[in-house]
Amino acid sequence: MSWQPIEPHFDELIHAPTRLRIVAALATATDLEFTALEESVGISTSLLSKHLKTLEDGGYVDLEKRPQVFGRPRTWVRLTPSGRRRYLAHVEALRQMLPGPEDMPEVEAPG
Amino acid sequence: MDHGADPNEAKRALDEVADARASVVARTRQPAWVLALFSALFGAGWAAANLGHVGVGLGLIAVALALYWFVSTRVDRRRGTISDARALGANAWRFMIINALILLGSQFQPPPAWQPWFTITMAVMVSVAGFVYLRWEARYQERRIAAGDYDRYGLL
Numbered sequence: 001m002s003w004q005p006i007e008p009h010f011d012e013l014i015h016a017p018t019r020l021r022i023v024a025a026l027a028t029a030t031d032l033e034f035t036a037l038e039e040s041v042g043i044s045t046s047l048l049s050k051h052l053k054t055l056e057d058g059g060y061v062d063l064e065k066r067p068q069v070f071g072r073p074r075t076w077v078r079l080t081p082s083g084r085r086r087y088l089a090h091v092e093a094l095r096q097m098l099p100g101p102e103d104m105p106e107v108e109a110p111g
Numbered sequence: 112m113d114h115g116a117d118p119n120e121a122k123r124a125l126d127e128v129a130d131a132r133a134s135v136v137a138r139t140r141q142p143a144w145v146l147a148l149f150s151a152l153f154g155a156g157w158a159a160a161n162l163g164h165v166g167v168g169l170g171l172i173a174v175a176l177a178l179y180w181f182v183s184t185r186v187d188r189r190r191g192t193i194s195d196a197r198a199l200g201a202n203a204w205r206f207m208i209i210n211a212l213i214l215l216g217s218q219f220q221p222p223p224a225w226q227p228w229f230t231i232t233m234a235v236m237v238s239v240a241g242f243v244y245l246r247w248e249a250r251y252q253e254r255r256i257a258a259g260d261y262d263r264y265g266l267l
């Protein structure tokens with residue numbers, strides 16, 4: 001386990017709005033159920049599956065179908081350690097793009 | 112290095128991130144009835160033990176734990192709890208406050224004429240205290256998760 005700080009790095013793959021929402025949602029959990037992710041992101045099952053396939057191929061996420069004691073198996077999605085690190089690096093890169101206080105226009109005092 | 116994202120786009124992207132977090136928290140909140148059921152059974156177990164039926168009391172508490180586990184595995188849609196030092200410290204405070212109240216109630220020996228209503232009343236208060244503790248903890252977790260207030264190793 002590395003305790004090195006996250007270096008900002010802009011990630012083109014997860015910068016796409018829908019994929020960023022997916023990864024941001026997954027970052028709130030160790031595992032997130034597929035339907036919960038679908039509802040949270042607000043896209044269709046097929047579109048989510050397509051994005052998850054892209055993310056899985058890129059090594060960002062893992063999917064796992066887990067049997068239940070009663071009922072149908074449920075699909076769980078989680079960020080890989082590498083995926084979580086790359087997401088955090090991307091968020092840090094976005095934060096660094098925000099204007100700092102020194103970049104804000106000066107406001108003249110009234111009077 | 113130009114990544115094709117300007118400050119406005121970065122702000123929009125970060126807003127999407129915050130919105131996604133809040134959305135997950137809202138949609139994966141554990142239903143209150145799960146905690147209420149567990150708290151009620153726990154209170155009933157406490158009452159049974161206080162009335163001298165320790166075996167029954169422990170059995171009820173074991174049933175409460177088993178039911179909570181079973182229902183959680185069926186109902187939970189998000190896994191992961193913030194377990195950093197701050198969360199553990201906050202939880203310890205909540206645990207101590209609630210348990211201090213339960214312990215104080217357990218120390219009082221009522222006159223026999225007050226039973227069983229005294230124990231029943233105390234059991235209800237224990238159940239409510241347990242429910243409050245569990246909801247308080249859940250709300251704490253939700254607040255920090257929605258705010259992204261944890262690092263990559265704080266979520267277990």
